[in-house]
């Protein structure tokens with residue numbers, strides 16, 4: 001029997017309790033959900049997540065594809081929807097430090113770093129096995145990635161569900177992370193319910209740090225510059241090296257990829273290429289510019305949306321202006337390098 005969501009009688013939105021193909025396109029099937037109203041309301045998002053369904057939601061970095069982190073059936077839907085390799089663990093999003101402490105073990109140093117929450121910072125810490133987090137979230141590792149997002153809408157959602165929400169970026173695996181609800185809907189052919197919170201303030205994903213004994217190691221450059229962590233803790237932040245053991249299984253060389261081929265550090269365009277400028281590198285008239293003023297915050301905010309726009313316009317090649325490698329530029333260049341890396345046919 002189809003079950004109507006509590007409090008949503010006015011909207012034609014139902015969750016089926018039997019798997020079915022109601023939302024199906026040639027490219028994509030999401031079993032069990034009829035999307036008659038998208039984006040969904042806050043109450044609908046809460047009800048979906050409580051019912052073990054997935055729902056995309058905004059954070060200050062990028063949109064996440066959320067599910068109750070304690071419900072393996074729900075978390076499995078994230079992997080299936082994204083076509084994400086199961087070895088790649090998910091970040092558990094918490095409403096506050098208390099919830100984070102209930103699922104991960106914080107050393108005194110980890111607590112010091114966590115004082116930067118809420119924010120664009122994920123900490124990889126020892127898991128509390130008794131917390132009931134699904135093994136699918138951690139991909140069987142003894143650690144868990146935890147984050148308290150800065151966007152109050154995200155924290156309110158987690159608090160209302162009263163469970164940590166597992167949420168990778170809300171894009172098909174290996175593709176660009178979405179920074180608007182419209183990007184999420186387009187990426188999944190409108191088959192994924194989305195809570196719309198407007199455009200993401202930061203535009204690139206969180207910085208991931210492992211706190212290991214007396215060391216802080218950056219596993220992924222992100223929206224919180226390393227220098228901020230160093231200033232707050234008085235400790236150096238090491239960068240996990242190329243040859244190092246892969247500490248963040250998701251740091252695949254080719255990732256965040258648009259369809260078009262990317263050429264980096266380009267000061268001019270070649271025939272047939274679209275140009276993505278930065279600062280004074282403006283390219284030909286009509287080209288997009290990540291930030292005409294050369295502002296890295298603005299560039300990060302525009303990065304994924306502009307790459308997606310050039311992709312939509314059917315550019316086969318995108319030449320990207322040089323972006324300085326300082327502060328947020330580290331995360332921007334990291335994403336650009338992964339987007340430019342050779343990929344295996346996807």
Ligand code: TXA
Nearest residue numbers: 061064089143144145168169205206247248249250251
């Ligand atoms: O800003 C963000 O971090 C966004 C928003 C939605 O919060 N989320 C995000 O998730 O970027 P995702 O799944 O696209 O990237 C998470 C990364 C992956 O590279 C994964 O391998 C790594 O975090 N990760 C998660 N848990 C880990 C763990 N226990 N140990 C090492 N790496 C972990």
Ligand code: MG
Nearest residue numbers: 168169170177
């Ligand atoms: Mg991602």
